[in-house]
Amino acid sequence: MHNIQFIRENPSEFDALLGKRGLEPCAESIIEIDKKRREIIHSAETAKAEQNAASKEVGAAKARGDEEEFQRLRALVGEKKAEIAQAEIDAKTADDELRNLLMSIPNLPFEDVPNGADENDNVEIRKWGIPAALNFDAKEHFEIASIAQHFDFERAARLSGSRFVILRGAIARLHRALGQFMIDLHVNEHELDEVFTPVLVRDEALYGTGQLPKFAEDSYKVDGEHWLIPTAEVTLTNMVYGEIVDGAELPMRMVAQTQCFRSEAGSAGRDTTGMLRQHQFEKVEMVTICDPNTSHEELERMTKCAETILQKLELPYRTVALCTGDMGFGARRTYDIEVWLPGQNTYREISSCSNCGDFQARRMNSRFRADDSKPEFLHTLNGSGLAIGRCLIAVVENGQQADGSVNLPEVLHKYLGGATKIDISGKLI
């Protein structure tokens, strides 16, 4: 949510930065609404002050036992009541109107975020690893001879519909191993704090991170009151919902592995084969809650944490800075990490790391206090570290051999009981 004070003081900067996202200028109309709101609040508060003062006189008259004066004042105050009640309703309405408006406007990109309309304008900032030169036609993950049988889309569809998968045997185990590996690395080497969270949350949590009110159709609502989280960003970030955190506890660097649920509304026809885009998938998510002064460097750190996973898995990738038009609602800066998928002969997104500034903190009313100073809004960051299903795809596609077997990255061996590959029969050996 935006800071109205900032908009009042920097209307043209506000419009210019939103313009980079392709939005029309709106500062002037916001300021107009705010001005009206303040006038209404002022008159309501003035009326209320008069009523409060009068009530005190009533109380005083009662206290000294002046029954006649008590009755007279009481009637007098009673008369003004309706008028004041209406003024208070108007003030609340005006306040809500501004709040709802501010809630529905996306975050401002940082000045140096590349300008652009869509993903074609994203800027590659690093590249790591060299895709292996294969002397055979690379297959997609579900086509690789040894493991095709382990992806059971038909049965999953029978149970749950399209965009679900059942994993079996060596692939199910590899999937589990990947999550373990990622968490261990983040906890042991990156010093992230491991967290287990619910996957069902209330409305408030989704408002806090920005999925609501605008993107309700992207998530699943169950039992009329809970939502299935689309990402653990929701639960980890909302850890500090409504809190004033002790500055000494910052930064809070957290990691959690959870199921994620997305309706994929609006993605009809995209990535319909394979398990690249699912309604339910597993992801290791990193969230950092920090002091505003450190959020820039924390984003770099977080992005490195995600990249390290790919390096240890020996998977070629590139890191791109998203352009203004491609960034998500709450982000001020986003780096996407794209992993090489030989079967598609292209890089595909496997992680997205964003600095949200104080945007989510304002929605959550999450602040911190450093020493004796006043509470200040926190900064929040989130990033995948990594999407496990997509990582599974990358591991098998990059490890595939001419005979249809799959070589596995060394760091995973110990998570697979010492196995180093999946042989042509689909077994870990």
Place this chain on the structure above:
RNA sequence: GGAGACGUGGCCGAGUGGUCGAAGGCGCUCCCCUGCUAAGGGAGUAUACCUCAUAAGGGUAUCGAGGGUUCGAAUCCCUUCGUCUCCGCCA
């Protein structure tokens, strides 16, 4: 799921319709006293918003949250969230 109890400031805790943003204690900050330490004395110690000269000051709201009753609510009523105890169920 059923029954009951409870939810007050950084913490503990008083307050059951009237001047309560809230006694008292702890903690913290500053000052005084005390040749270190301990003890003692004094002052201060919430947040948001509105107004205003980005001063001083004034105002509104907040006693889990949201409504209501009343001239007036931390105190009464309703709803809701949470915690605890007992029962049920369950991994």
